[in-house]
Amino acid sequence: MSTVIEPPITPVEKLHEEVETVTIRFAGDSGDGMQLTGTQFTNTSAVVGNDISTLPDFPAEIRAPAGSLPGVSGFQLNFSSQEIKTPGDQPNVLVAMNPAALKVNLADLEEGGTLIVNTDGFTPENLKYANYASNPLEDNSLAGYRVHKLPISTLNMNALKGNVELSRKEIDRSKNFFALGVLYWLYDRPMETTLSWIHAKFAKSPELAKANEIALKTGYNFADTTEVFTTHYTVKKAKIAPGKYRKMTGNEATALGFIAASQLSGRPLFYGSYPITPASDILHELSRHKSFGVKTFQAEDEIAAVCAAIGASFAGQIGLTGTSGPGVALKQEAIGLAVMTELPLIIVNVQRGGPSTGLPTKTEQADLFQAVWGRNGECPAIVVAPATPADCFHMAIEATRLAFKYMSPVFYLSDGYLANGAEPWAIPSIDSLPKIDVKFATDPATFMPYSRDEETLARPFALPGTPGLEHRIGGIEKQHISGNVNYDPENHHLMVKLRQEKIDRAANEIPLVEVMGEKTGKVLVLGWGSTYGSISSAVEKMQREGKSVSSAHLRHLNPFPRNLGEVLAGFETVIIPEMNLGQLCTMIRAKYLVDAVPFSKVKGRPFQIREIVRKVEEYL
């Protein structure tokens, strides 16, 4: 260690500077509590009125060897006094708790950015683990950054030793709160939100609560008094539409959205699921809300999870199953059964990097084909995709509405980025939410299991328990109207067409796709799912610069909104950024005969705004 910093006796005069937007990345070992630190900073920033957007980035291993490169866990947070829609292209500040965290994240830090390192983590052993031949803190390789070297572990240990009855190891675990305290001072954040969180969380372990509290406050006071930091920064409240807000991750919003759908439809919610990253939090969240009559079923496998959801749906509840791509692969045969039996069913796919096990904790959008075409036979299903973490709430309601209205499976394509990313959510009034109409057959004189609604082509829904409507359904081809087992070639041809037509007709009542910007021009950037933030930020930026570019975002992917062809026709070039090799692009090209340009990024990370800007500029 070159210098050990001791707080000076007399506080130095500190400068105060106002900034608009800051992007911080916290990085450390997966056991260092970086997700927690990031989440606390996010909550506090949301509560003080900044707009926020976050991107947690953690390894698949729960505890990879301490100090190793695969064990690095990161949490990126963008907070601003302006409207923001992404977690930020490049961190302005990187907090690195050890050499591995520095190695993995340094390339992303902006030129001249602020680097706060825990020098105690830079042991010869850790340097070796991170494949550093020499100590980057001493070899001048960080000259391009503003480096703050803090012996965080030592400072924290000194502050706590003798003040709490905890082992050295336990004390050391609170060092993330010391780091958080430093950052709170640096960005002028109040500590109350985190302090009340600490006391609620550790209510049963008062010593841990005390340790974390001291760590946080000491970190704050240290930053205030040390000469290392000469300036602290203020990010003012964002001009956000008036209303009541809370922070929402996509997975939370998904869970709450389906509870809302249950309340709005009057049908109890049944969630069949098998634990899988990054979807498990939906299971956790739903299982906490039993007072809404929510039934959660942790099944023995993915197939049982979807089959139980189908059974629950047959019995009249909202049959919901949630998983990620590998789970959908296992469920597809059963989803085909729900297509054949024409039962409402919702399949949440929180997409992750594939194929196979792929990148379990990283984001991707490569399951669109799987949702649209991934089953045997002509097997159409409705596909929707939320665009932002908060939009997950509304699309859950939309998916449920469509499932009942069209008696059809509905895929709901979220992804790892939406699932774990957070943003402020304007809490809607209950009255503003759409009602979901569910009709059941009751009349034995007229009921036919496979008769159809003239408008939607949906078949009637008759619940077990209804006298006189006893009937049999199954995966074998059904006779039109009667629902009897039937192998007749003409009947099969008709039924195949009817099932497709039913899904096509859903286009009649899904919202039209909106163009953001001029309806005609040089470039249209078309997106779906979680690319919304990056695309709309990039396009708005270019529009401010007077460029002929518009964007449109699809939340319904099968069927497409009925004005989509017309929208596409208004532009010379259609660019489709996707975190896959061009799946939506292929569908658009096939269906509308438009020479759309795919823009692929399959790195387990969302698009940066500037990446999209650069791509669009090629076509202007």
Add this chain to the structure above:
Amino acid sequence: MSTQANGNGSNGNGNKPIVEAVSADSEVGSAVSGRIAPPPGQLKKADFVSDQEVRWCPGCGDYAILNNVQKVMPELGIPREKIVFVSGIGCSSRFPYYMNTYGFHSIHGRAPAVATGIKCANPDLSVWVITGDGDALSIGGNHFIHAIRRNLDINYILFNNRIYGLTKGQYSPTSEFGKKTKSTPSGTIDYPINPLSLAIASESTFVARSIDIDVKHLGVMVDAAAKHKGISFIEVYQNCNIFNDHAFDYFADRSVRSDKVLYLEHGKPMIFGKEKNMGIRMKGAHPEVVTIGENGITENDLLVHDIYLQDPSVAFMLARMEQPDFPQPVGIFRAVERPTYEAMLVDQIDASIAKSGPGSLEQLLNSGETWVVE
């Protein structure tokens, strides 16, 4: 129809509206009962016979089982509309089509999972799973174990014919070792699984076995299974007269049955044989076959059957007994009480509501850290 624009209209129907095609075709029969059944007390077997033509091979053991189940149904006192039959894939899985109740012919191996969802969603329904040896023990092995261990109040009947019939004669997981079939011309090298052993190992609270041609006994078993609160598992030896004919004759044929089958009865000593002079007693930790009257053996020396033993060891031992060393046991092996999954599921919901009142969406959406922007 407005979906034809812009390359839509993937139904391939040209310009002909499908609705017209729909209404033009109305001369079909019905998969529905179309009338309300009489109250439970007045139900007859005929009320449970659907209008569908039964399509099993003539002489199939499935007919006897169907007939028996239809006969038992009116005696259960359950309204017809509250009964659901769920099946997977295989010959036996066509069963629901022939029952005039609610029915769900699902996919291969997954009937227990579908039934789990139905029972959880509506515990008021009487749910029956019909499955075969391939459906339950091969492709559906995982669901078999887990549906049983959860102890849902579901009746689970496995038709064991020791062969794959619907795919025309491959060996099944219960086929005897060395069996020559279409897929094993040199004989199987798979050791068979014992369905009852697996059910007991999975903590089944009700375990029974019967034989398709033993009509009376089968009826008693189905009735007992229906009345058991919790999972009730019945293995039925069922003859496939096309691909595995006479598979069970070596003990089930009338000419040998009394000598080779042990009818288990609760509270009674284990006696079998035409002369009712053979019995089972324990020799150390193992069962043995003895003859009453020989070597001073009396009925008092024999094992007395107790279906209520919490410890499943004896039931497991009985499940392992088979020809030729032992008689083939049939009857109820085990019937113990345990809270059911769906009852506990509902209890947790009720307890949550009792504690904090029915969920309020308004409150839920406004929970957590909130802030107001003026």
